[in-house]
Amino acid sequence: MSQRPTNLLEVDKLTVAFPGHVAVREASFAIAPAETLALVGESGCGKSVTAFSVMRLLPTTARVATGRILFDGNDLLAASRAEMRRLRGRHISLIQQEPMTSLNPVLSVGVQIGEVLRRHERLSRRAARARTVELLDLVKIPDAHRRVDDYPHNLSGGMRQRVMIAMAVACRPKLLIADEPTTALDVTTQAQVLDLLGDLRRELSMAVLLITHDLGVVAQWADRIAVMYAGRIVERASIAPFFAKPMHPYSHGLLGARVDVDAEEHYLTDRLTEIPGSVGSAAGEAGCSFAPRCPMVQPSCRVAPPPLLELADGRAVACPITVAQAGATHGVAVG
Amino acid sequence: MRMGRRIAATFKRTAIHAGPTVLGIIVLDFLLLQLMPGDAADVIAAESGTATAETMAALRERFGLDKSVFTQLVNFLSHLATFDLGFSPRYNMPVLDMIMTRLPSTLLLMVTALSLALLIGIVLGSIMAAWAGRWPDRVLSVVVLLFYSMPGFWVGLMAVVLFSVKLGWLPSDSSMTIGANYTGWAMIADRAAHLVLPALALASFFVAVYARLTRASMLEVQRQDFMRTAEAKGLHPFVIQLRHALRNALIPVTTVAGMHLGNLLGGAVVIETLFGWPGMGRLALEAVLARDFSVLLGVLLLSSFLVILANMVIDLLHAWLDPRIGVS
Amino acid sequence: MSTPDLTTPLPVTDLGNRAAPRKGRRLRAFVRNPTFVAGAIILGFVVLVALFADLLCPGDPQDMAGPPLLWPGDDAEFPLGTDSLGRNVLALLVHGSRASLLVGISAAAIGLAIGMVVGSVAGFFGGWVDTLLTRLIELFQTTPTFLLVVVIVAIREPSLQTIALAIGLASWPTVARLVRAQFRSLRESDFVVAARSLGYSRTRIIVQEILPNALPPVIVAASVMIANAILTEAGLSFLNMRDPNVVSWGGMIGDSRDQLRNAWFLTALPGAAIAATVLSLNLVGDGLNEILNPRSDP
Numbered sequence: 001m002s003q004r005p006t007n008l009l010e011v012d013k014l015t016v017a018f019p020g021h022v023a024v025r026e027a028s029f030a031i032a033p034a035e036t037l038a039l040v041g042e043s044g045c046g047k048s049v050t051a052f053s054v055m056r057l058l059p060t061t062a063r064v065a066t067g068r069i070l071f072d073g074n075d076l077l078a079a080s081r082a083e084m085r086r087l088r089g090r091h092i093s094l095i096q097q098e099p100m101t102s103l104n105p106v107l108s109v110g111v112q113i114g115e116v117l118r119r120h121e122r123l124s125r126r127a128a129r130a131r132t133v134e135l136l137d138l139v140k141i142p143d144a145h146r147r148v149d150d151y152p153h154n155l156s157g158g159m160r161q162r163v164m165i166a167m168a169v170a171c172r173p174k175l176l177i178a179d180e181p182t183t184a185l186d187v188t189t190q191a192q193v194l195d196l197l198g199d200l201r202r203e204l205s206m207a208v209l210l211i212t213h214d215l216g217v218v219a220q221w222a223d224r225i226a227v228m229y230a231g232r233i234v235e236r237a238s239i240a241p242f243f244a245k246p247m248h249p250y251s252h253g254l255l256g257a258r259v260d261v262d263a264e265e266h267y268l269t270d271r272l273t274e275i276p277g278s279v280g281s282a283a284g285e286a287g288c289s290f291a292p293r294c295p296m297v298q299p300s301c302r303v304a305p306p307p308l309l310e311l312a313d314g315r316a317v318a319c320p321i322t323v324a325q326a327g328a329t330h331g332v333a334v335g
Numbered sequence: 336m337r338m339g340r341r342i343a344a345t346f347k348r349t350a351i352h353a354g355p356t357v358l359g360i361i362v363l364d365f366l367l368l369q370l371m372p373g374d375a376a377d378v379i380a381a382e383s384g385t386a387t388a389e390t391m392a393a394l395r396e397r398f399g400l401d402k403s404v405f406t407q408l409v410n411f412l413s414h415l416a417t418f419d420l421g422f423s424p425r426y427n428m429p430v431l432d433m434i435m436t437r438l439p440s441t442l443l444l445m446v447t448a449l450s451l452a453l454l455i456g457i458v459l460g461s462i463m464a465a466w467a468g469r470w471p472d473r474v475l476s477v478v479v480l481l482f483y484s485m486p487g488f489w490v491g492l493m494a495v496v497l498f499s500v501k502l503g504w505l506p507s508d509s510s511m512t513i514g515a516n517y518t519g520w521a522m523i524a525d526r527a528a529h530l531v532l533p534a535l536a537l538a539s540f541f542v543a544v545y546a547r548l549t550r551a552s553m554l555e556v557q558r559q560d561f562m563r564t565a566e567a568k569g570l571h572p573f574v575i576q577l578r579h580a581l582r583n584a585l586i587p588v589t590t591v592a593g594m595h596l597g598n599l600l601g602g603a604v605v606i607e608t609l610f611g612w613p614g615m616g617r618l619a620l621e622a623v624l625a626r627d628f629s630v631l632l633g634v635l636l637l638s639s640f641l642v643i644l645a646n647m648v649i650d651l652l653h654a655w656l657d658p659r660i661g662v663s
Numbered sequence: 664m665s666t667p668d669l670t671t672p673l674p675v676t677d678l679g680n681r682a683a684p685r686k687g688r689r690l691r692a693f694v695r696n697p698t699f700v701a702g703a704i705i706l707g708f709v710v711l712v713a714l715f716a717d718l719l720c721p722g723d724p725q726d727m728a729g730p731p732l733l734w735p736g737d738d739a740e741f742p743l744g745t746d747s748l749g750r751n752v753l754a755l756l757v758h759g760s761r762a763s764l765l766v767g768i769s770a771a772a773i774g775l776a777i778g779m780v781v782g783s784v785a786g787f788f789g790g791w792v793d794t795l796l797t798r799l800i801e802l803f804q805t806t807p808t809f810l811l812v813v814v815i816v817a818i819r820e821p822s823l824q825t826i827a828l829a830i831g832l833a834s835w836p837t838v839a840r841l842v843r844a845q846f847r848s849l850r851e852s853d854f855v856v857a858a859r860s861l862g863y864s865r866t867r868i869i870v871q872e873i874l875p876n877a878l879p880p881v882i883v884a885a886s887v888m889i890a891n892a893i894l895t896e897a898g899l900s901f902l903n904m905r906d907p908n909v910v911s912w913g914g915m916i917g918d919s920r921d922q923l924r925n926a927w928f929l930t931a932l933p934g935a936a937i938a939a940t941v942l943s944l945n946l947v948g949d950g951l952n953e954i955l956n957p958r959s960d961p
Contacts, residue, residue: 088569101560151658484942489934601809
């Protein structure tokens, strides 16, 4: 277990299965209050499922097989549905990836934001509307007084995402889960929305679980990072040490696959680093899921999935080979 | 008011669009009727037993049936401009009056049936969607499919057997107890009692359509991202279904309901005949058998108007339900 | 659900199906769908009854066969009783299936033929052709279907052919709309652009390229059309607009209206037969819809 005292969110050995495949395997991580943890990985590695599990918003076909999710000390997986409804929107909120489809097309923006306020803070319609206009100002939507009655299709993608953010921060949640909040936006809008999120999390002292596959965003933004591969957390670290020296072979590959403006690479002379193979090659593997693509693979890797070993300075890696190579001291295996 | 402007614009658009359509209908129906063997004079003569050539010629001249098709058409159109639908040889009164005596009854039946069908259908469909895949859904799906397959008039007949013959609860003939001269609440109760069976018979098929459509529509909506957003806000499931899901799901249901209004009149023909309901459907049937073309044309014209009006109402309803639809 | 064993490997996805020949795979999809199978069985039963009506109940069903108004079960010779004219109800039911199926199928065929031609031309060519044809469709759709059928039937003596023609003429607009919508969307797809760039004639593009892709909803609509045609024919027969030489289920119901008090089985049985036949068609239609437009909801 992590040695940090009083974490806001503690996910402990979470396993989520769908009929036919296991999406998340024994994932463990923690987020301290006002801290930003980036959950990174390829499409389909289980990041979104993990995020939705925290709020218990999984589809009915999903089953949480093992694990605990502690929020402020309470196990969310054991909570009643009514308790979850009290938490959602109030203490934990969600921003989804696609602003086009995440808002109800037949209700005005003001109604959709006001809903959260009236549900959790018991505001009257007038008070909720006033507060909604304030929120729209907060997320820097121009002409908020008029915009409050607009429908989603009257707004651009960037503005819709701002509305989503306004909805999410309306009740000053302690934890904000942002599932690839800028992936569907163009580059300029991305920067604006990220700036906004940055300001807000500082002002409101929010912890953020940031799901993304964009390492640039992670480097700028996050305090800590957790890397997922094929449903497992393979590395956990603070940002600076991670970017300075990634340990797990997959993390290596991820960072190597970046294009660096300063590196002066040219396609005639250099190649981008690829990670050979694909995620699918992990099906049927008895050992480490990354083994088929790993440059450092050994016979021992294929026997059983390697446990996540805790190292000094809060780092954890699921690769005994790397750990041995680095000569770091072992901590207690965290599973 | 946004709504007021929208209504005016839709009205104008419908009128412009419908003009040629109505004209086309008149011409088409007129020509169609001319294809029918025999005319009103034949039928009247046959019924009254006076089939001499002179009387027939006199009848024809009286009702303008001896003129050419083209002349008759022109006469009809010019009369139409003054809201005169002509004169009925069979009923011996102006066609417009004839229709007006029957129109309220038909409207009452149709509106009641459609409203019942929508209400019951949407509720059933929502229940089926909420319990999708489990036994309430399966049982209701079978029931709904059965109603979809049974002829409406047969449902009416079976209902008559049960509620009129065996149980004696409800009447099975006409729209009111003739000769009783009820007033006030007694009259309303009497009319309502007579309305129940025909309305249910007419509605039975459509209940099934709306139930199935609502179910499919609600299930489709559940998969949208904004449903997860609503859940993530901590709203109660009831609120989510009612405020977020239903308004989206109702859009296809209302479209189909609007299309049905036209067919409702046709379905009413059989039901009205069955229950002796004094409506336009029965009138149309009698007119066909009596070769009373004036009345028949009048009914066809009026029902076309009804369809056009229904489409307009549906357009407006859509615009209200779905703000993405603008006024063109 | 039990805890999945995380140390054993995941089973490799069953790829066996992909190796099977395409036609066999298609057929299996049909057989595996319970809705389709149930409907097909009932429909098959009705078709068989119609085909072998003369074998099952030889003789003219409209002949007087026994004492009138016998209840089902009263007499072993008339298992389903007799009507007010003493005719064997079972024989009437069996022979009546022919009228329903014949009218249903031919009316749907006519409606489909006209609708597909009009719809494909309107959808493919667009422009003034489309506008004109759409107006024509609207014209027909603004008149209540049943009234239109009644009027057309009244033009000639009611016979099975006339009724089928009338229903077909009244129901083609729905198909035309559907086909037109399909053609309009498929017209812009890549494979059509490719065909045009290869210089294929327009007829060839319509018939060989677009039409096969536009068919799935039309196939589903066909079963619905047959069902509706049967229901319409029943209504017409009930109103006495029917072929007097042919037994029909709707006609049986119409004939027995006066006996509603005492012999309501005369109304119930033919109605149940109609319902069962239409139900089977709806099941087939639903099953086809599931097979041809697969979705993931329960």
